[in-house]
Amino acid sequence: MTKVNLFEKDLQETAAIFKALSHPARLAILKYLAETKVCISGDISDELPLSRTTVHQHLKELKKLKLIQGDIQGVKTNYCLNADTIGKLKESLNGFLSEIDCCTNSKC
């Protein structure tokens, strides 16, 4: 049913990045990880007003896009940002944003 795949690959990828960032919980996770550098899964769900299960789901989505990565250490799992992907993300977004640079004012 979804017709997302009928659009240019370029746009699909950019949209997918935007989508990953379209929920405040996921933004909060990224921000928190940027601060703490590394932390275990439980610390994140303590930080957010959501159940552990829901936070886990959001983590999974961020991991799917490789924006973060998890390192299983015994019973705990350390999460951290993936600097590489975050870098690429910024490039993509800046690329798109410059494409819609409406240098002039509104025309209608």
Add this chain to the structure above:
Amino acid sequence: MTKVNLFEKDLQETAAIFKALSHPARLAILKYLAETKVCISGDISDELPLSRTTVHQHLKELKKLKLIQGDIQGVKTNYCLNADTIGKLKESLNGFLSEIDCCTNSKC
């Protein structure tokens, strides 16, 4: 059911912007409008692999966030980017992106 409102206003707003940009159709619309400066509604749906109704819905969503604006001209409606809002959007996004600037490499 949604718990979006339990997060900082700041994050909510940024997430809302990302959400508006999370579908390739909406990105395509913005890109197209950036090129043509102004065009009528029908031109946009001709351009996209979606029905007129669906395109109209996406236009409505972009209009809700004031990223675009429509000017009814008789039987036609001219759409164009809202330079003001697009400018603010870039500020917000760059603001957030700088917050997750992981200067160093992955830590786990």
Add this chain to the structure above:
DNA sequence: AATTTGTGTCGTATATTTGCGACATAAATT
């Protein structure tokens, strides 16, 4: 060896998004 701790997985409920056809309507054209 039994219990606790920290995560992960599954199933489920509800809400939202995506997509469309059918209909409505007002302006332009014939």
Add this chain to the structure above:
DNA sequence: AATTTATGTCGCAAATATACGACACAAATT
């Protein structure tokens, strides 16, 4: 005046996203 054009609105179906409790399980602790 009748028809065509361009857009908007409504209601519906299917897919996805959001949120959680219950359960599973391995490692650490007691």
